[in-house]
Amino acid sequence: xxxxxxxxxxxxxxxxxxxxxxxxxxxxxxxxxxxxxxxxxxxxxxxxxxxxxxxxxxxxxxxxxxxxxxxxxxxxxxx
Numbered sequence: 001x002x003x004x005x006x007x008x009x010x011x012x013x014x015x016x017x018x019x020x021x022x023x024x025x026x027x028x029x030x031x032x033x034x035x036x037x038x039x040x041x042x043x044x045x046x047x048x049x050x051x052x053x054x055x056x057x058x059x060x061x062x063x064x065x066x067x068x069x070x071x072x073x074x075x076x077x078x079x
Contacts (some may be wrong), residue, residue, distance in 0.1 A: 027055075
């Protein structure tokens, strides 16, 4: 499913970067990555693939995505 998203984005002319974390990744590491993506002027969209491992808060993670870059429209402001 993720591979299909990547292929479709590239077919539409977007540069797609897939960032993977291990299943036991710390929330702090994911939060740090999302914050760095938000601060990068070259990044125009972010998707968080669900479901997340049970030790991570989906709401906390997607709440960090800048609303204008929230491709899935799942951040609280976009909902």
